[in-house]
Amino acid sequence: MSKKSKHTKDTLSGVSERINGRHAFVSERVLQYIAEETKKNGSVVFEKMTLAKHLNCYIRSLDRAIVALRREGLIISEFLYAENGAQMGNSYKATPKGIALAERFSPDRKAGKRGGINLLKEEEEPSV
Secondary structure, three states: OOOEOOOHHHHHHHOOOEEOOEEOOHHHHHHHHHHHHHHHHOOEEOOHHHHHHHHOOOHHHHHHHHHHHHHOOOEEEEEEEOOOOOEEEEEEEEOHHHHHHHHOOOOOOOOOOOOOOOOOOOOOOOOO
16 A cells, blocks of 8 residues: 655656646546556555645545546545544555556647547547
């Protein structure tokens, strides 16, 4: 199990601010961060306030992103407890589906794509 990162800002250096030539949504940036940490360490523990600050977003936006990612099966979370039984926070882990999606994120616009990847729905071919 990972410890809370004192160097959250350093670990966010690989998280894109732009995905497919457009501004990255908070949920996409959170997924990218959790997926990278899952691949490196198996899971990640962070303080929401600290992560929101480093992502330059409101904590409520971060909460909504985490709920959406969990609901879509892209991440899982596990409660962490102290020895006395008090809840300490959560540990987050990207699912294989979440890792695969995060690996498709690119800061550059893809030729022939309009709008990039829709995080919460599978890509569909446009009807003609």
